[in-house]
Amino acid sequence: MEVQWVGVKSPRLGPPHAASVILSILLGVWSSQALEMNVGKINHMEAVNGSTVMLPCVYYSCIGIKNLYFSWQFNESGTMQKVCDSVIASEDAMPHVSVYRERVEFVGMNDECNISILIWNITFEDGGEYTCFGRNPKEKGKNHSAIFTLVVVDELRVVDNTLATMLAAAVGGAIALLMGFMLLKNFTLFVLSKLEEKNRECLVTSSGIDNTENGLSGSKADSKPTPKKK
Ligand SMILES: *[C@@H]1O[C@H](CO)[C@@H](O)[C@H](O)[C@H]1NC(C)=O
Ligand SMILES: *[C@@H]1O[C@H](CO)[C@@H](O)[C@H](O)[C@H]1NC(C)=O
Ligand SMILES: *[C@@H]1O[C@H](CO)[C@@H](O)[C@H](O)[C@H]1NC(C)=O
Numbered sequence: 066m067e068v069q070w071v072g073v074k075s076p077r078l079g080p081p082h083a084a085s086v087i088l089s090i091l092l093g094v095w096s097s098q099a100l101e102m103n104v105g106k107i108n109h110m111e112a113v114n115g116s117t118v119m120l121p122c123v124y125y126s127c128i129g130i131k132n133l134y135f136s137w138q139f140n141e142s143g144t145m146q147k148v149c150d151s152v153i154a155s156e157d158a159m160p161h162v163s164v165y166r167e168r169v170e171f172v173g174m175n176d177e178c179n180i181s182i183l184i185w186n187i188t189f190e191d192g193g194e195y196t197c198f199g200r201n202p203k204e205k206g207k208n209h210s211a212i213f214t215l216v217v218v219d220e221l222r223v224v225d226n227t228l229a230t231m232l233a234a235a236v237g238g239a240i241a242l243l244m245g246f247m248l249l250k251n252f253t254l255f256v257l258s259k260l261e262e263k264n265r266e267c268l269v270t271s272s273g274i275d276n277t278e279n280g281l282s283g284s285k286a287d288s289k290p291t292p293k294k295k
């Protein structure tokens with residue numbers, strides 16, 4: 066065993082290769098997970114107009130950060146509007162954040178990689194997609210982002226809507242079921258009547274055939290003279 070291991074260690078054999086392959090795989094996994102922006106498991110929220118909401122975002126980095134650039138962007142009907150941005154020197158540094166949108170406050174303070182923001186007194190215009198964006202210079206400008214969706218609703222309308230929707234769904238469902246049942250019933254009856262018709266036709270023809278096969282004189286006499294007359 067020991068002799069074999071000595072042999073394996075020699076550079077002419079495979080293992081150094083294998084080691085480098087494993088190393089590059091590890092590095093690949095590593096670099097692909099170097100930075101991650103995360104807005105939480107529930108990446109959307111419904112809030113009533115006039116309320117104050119927090120848009121959560123934290124970053125994870127297994128290789129550490131240095132001068133991490135981050136921003137929040139709002140998708141204003143297709144164009145990305147910067148909400149705020151900053152550069153975080155290191156994990157424990159407090160960033161100075163520039164805010165470009167009214168009623169927005171940076172609350173994460175880079176505490177435990179937290180870069181969440183608060184939007185005060187939201188209006189319907191605040192509803193939409195917010196992108197939490199990050200770029201770590203340690204990764205040569207690789208971009209990372211996560212999207213959080215804010216839906217602004219009117220409290221009264223929400224209650225009405227859900228009730229109305231539930232009612233409509235219940236009533237609609239019942240009606241649909243009833244109609245479906247009636248349609249099914251009608252269709253079944255229709256099919257049954259058609260089948261019956263078919264059967265009657267079949268019975269008629271088969272009885273006719275039966276008649277000829279049975280050699281009933283009456284029917285033979287009736288059918289044979291007609292072609293002759295034509
Ligand atoms: C929300 O919007 C409605 C309609 O625009 C308005 O009447 C209501 O006062 C608003 N609520 C708040 C809390 O701002
Ligand atoms: C939010 O609304 C409250 C009450 O209307 C007001 O006192 C406060 O200044 C507003 N905050 C911001 C950031 O606009
Ligand atoms: C981020 O910071 C805010 C404000 O301090 C806090 O409410 C929130 O829970 C924090 N989020 C996480 C994921 O730590």
Ligand SMILES: *[C@@H]1O[C@H](CO)[C@@H](O)[C@H](O)[C@H]1NC(C)=O
Nearest residue numbers: 136198200205206207208209
């Ligand atoms: C990263 O995002 C910036 C805009 O913030 C853009 O200019 C750049 O091309 C992006 N880089 C990659 C690799 O997508």
